[in-house]
Amino acid sequence: MSAVGESTGSVPVSTKDHVPRAxxxxxxxxxxxxxxxxxxxxxxxxxxxxxxxxxxxxxGITLTTGDFPLTVGEVVGALTGNGSGAADFVVNTLRMPRLxxxxxxxxxxxVSGAIxxxxxxxxxxxxxIIGFTNGSAVGALVVIILLxxxxxxxAFGALVGGLATALxxxxxxxxxxLQGFRLIVIGxxxxxxxxxANSYLITRATFQEAQEAQAWLIGxxxxxxxxxxxxxxxxxxxxxxxxxxxxxxxxMVEMGDITATALGVNVARTxxxxxxxxxxxxxxxxxxxxxxxxxxxxxxxxxxxxxxxSAPSLLxxxxxxxLLLVVSDxxxxxxxxxxxxxxxxxxxxIGGLYLIWLLITESxxxxx
Numbered sequence: 466m467s468a469v470g471e472s473t474g475s476v477p478v479s480t481k482d483h484v485p486r487a488x489x490x491x492x493x494x495x496x497x498x499x500x501x502x503x504x505x506x507x508x509x510x511x512x513x514x515x516x517x518x519x520x521x522x523x524x525g526i527t528l529t530t531g532d533f534p535l536t537v538g539e540v541v542g543a544l545t546g547n548g549s550g551a552a553d554f555v556v557n558t559l560r561m562p563r564l565x566x567x568x569x570x571x572x573x574x575x576v577s578g579a580i581x582x583x584x585x586x587x588x589x590x591x592x593x594i595i596g597f598t599n600g601s602a603v604g605a606l607v608v609i610i611l612l613x614x615x616x617x618x619x620a621f622g623a624l625v626g627g628l629a630t631a632l633x634x635x636x637x638x639x640x641x642x643l644q645g646f647r648l649i650v651i652g653x654x655x656x657x658x659x660x661x662a663n664s665y666l667i668t669r670a671t672f673q674e675a676q677e678a679q680a681w682l683i684g685x686x687x688x689x690x691x692x693x694x695x696x697x698x699x700x701x702x703x704x705x706x707x708x709x710x711x712x713x714x715x716x717m718v719e720m721g722d723i724t725a726t727a728l729g730v731n732v733a734r735t736x737x738x739x740x741x742x743x744x745x746x747x748x749x750x751x752x753x754x755x756x757x758x759x760x761x762x763x764x765x766x767x768x769x770x771x772x773x774x775s776a777p778s779l780l781x782x783x784x785x786x787x788l789l790l791v792v793s794d795x796x797x798x799x800x801x802x803x804x805x806x807x808x809x810x811x812x813x814x815i816g817g818l819y820l821i822w823l824l825i826t827e828s829x830x831x832x833x
Contacts, residue, residue, distance in 0.1 A: 509772045509781065516784035520568070523791050527564050528556060530799065563686050565694040566753060567794050567808075568787040569701050570686075571760055573750040575786020576708055576779050578761030579768075580743035583719045583777040584736055585648055588823060591762040592627075592747035593816075595652025598761075599659035600630025601751040606663055606678055610670045616692055620700075620752040627748030630655060631740060684757040684809020686794050693753045700749035708742050708779055715739055716776040757809045759816025760786050766823075 528540045533555050535543075542548035543556035578591040585595075592598045604626020608614035614622065637651050663682065667675050714735045717725040722732045747761065764786040768778055790808065793815075797806040 506772070506774060509774055509778060512768070512771045513778070513781045513784065516781060516788055520784055520788045520791065523788065523795060524564060524568070527791065527795050527798075528560050531555075531560070562691045562694045563689045563794070564791065566689040566697060567686050567790045569694065569697040570750045570754050570757065571764075571787040571790030572705075572783035573697060573701050573746040573786075574757065574761040574790075575764035575782040576705060577743045577746040577750070578763075578786075579765035579777050579779055579782040580708065580715065580739050580746075581761075582765055583715050584739060584743070586719055587649065588766055589649045589762075590652075591765075592744065593756065593758050593761055594656070594820075595634060595648060596630050596656035596659055597627050597634075597744050597747050598751055598756045598758075599656045599663065600633075601627035601748040602682060602756050603659050603662050603666070604629070604748075605681070605752050605755075606666045609678055609681065610666050610674050616696060616752075620696055620749055623752035624745060624748040627744045627751070628741070630659065631744045635740075680807075681755040683807045684755040684812070685807035686754055687805060687807065689754070697749055697753045700746070704742050704746050704749075705779075705783070708739070708746075711735060711739055711742075712777065712779050715779075719777065755809060757790065757812055759812040759819060760790055762816060762823075763819050764789055 525537065525540075529535050529537060533551070535552055535555065539548055539552045540556055543552040544561075546553075548556065574592075577597075581592060581595070581597075582588055582590045584590070589595075601623040604622040604624070605619050607626070608619045608622035612618065612622075634648070634652060634655055637655075638648060667678050670678060714725075714730050717728050717730045718732055718735055718739075720728075725732050725735075750757070765777065765782045768781045768785045769775070772778060772781060790812070793811045794808045797808050797811050
């Protein structure tokens with residue numbers, strides 16, 4: 466029920482009727498089933514449906530265009546095992562793994578950003594601003610440069626690095642709360658230290674290892690195979706359901722600790738669980754593609770402006786993050802061809818402009 470509430474941007478409405486009955490709609494907005502009533506926000510439903518439709522369209526364009534154009538029928542045939550050898554190779558070996566990696570990574574980063582921004586009650590509280598992404602990068606670089614590990618080991622190293630960074634930031638914030646520009650300042654300081662650690666690790670590497678590490682740090686979807694898509698897909702399948710189940714509590718925690726406690730929420734336990742989920746999503750996404758900026762920062766904010774809702778919408782944010790990353794990757798593949806421009810370059814450039822605008826907006830709010 467929590468997952469359904471999330472996908473529709475619903476808010477629970479109490480009821481005393483506990484007799485099981487068929488679902489029915491009251492006044493076009495309240496859905497009642499059994500002993501639970503849900504108030505459905507039509508605008509959130511419409512935005513979610515629109516984002517899903519746009520994502521399907523962009524995925525179709527990605528699969529059918531390129532140096533080897535294909536028709537929709539050829540793509541469907543390749544996906545169902547009835548295509549020609551050339552179409553099957555282009556779709557299932559070259560395009561589909563990269564596309565699914567982009568979808569899963571974009572969704573993971575956006576949900577991570579939505580969770581952390583809600584917990585901190587600050588639009589700048591995304592993993593790439595407060596250092597979690599750089600912490601994941603440090604963990605991954607240790608495995609790449611010092612341990613020469615596999616993809617699984619790199620993912621584990623990124624996870625450990627992200628969690629260790631979250632713990633460090635949490636210890637620095639003890640007794641001061643997880644909100645306000647204090648967290649942003651501490652996060653920027655931790656991020657700067659982690660960037661220095663990244664540079665140090667690269668200086669300890671061989672020339673070939675340094676090249677590979679630097680290319681990884683830019684953030685790219687190039688040469689992504691089914692192993693990458695499967696890794697982030699499994700991580701998303703494991704971490705997204707509990708995030709959706711906790712989305713109602715997340716909305717209450719965003720109201721403030723006192724209000725959430727009065728509503729029966731264990732604030733400390735809920736915040737810890739959501740923080741682990743948010744950091745883990747960012748860590749696994751970073752392990753697969755390297756640091757990709759802007760998605761975690763912007764996707765949740767764009768969704769809130771589109772839905773007009775103050776409550777976090779994790780499913781809509783996931784779709785927005787997937788759409789933004791897929792569109793960005795499509796642009797760098799088609800517009801800048803034949804140059805092999807990493808998608809992290811495009812998202813970083815757009816994200817820098819967005820961050821400047823966001824900082825100016827937040828500064829004006831703080832002075833108001």
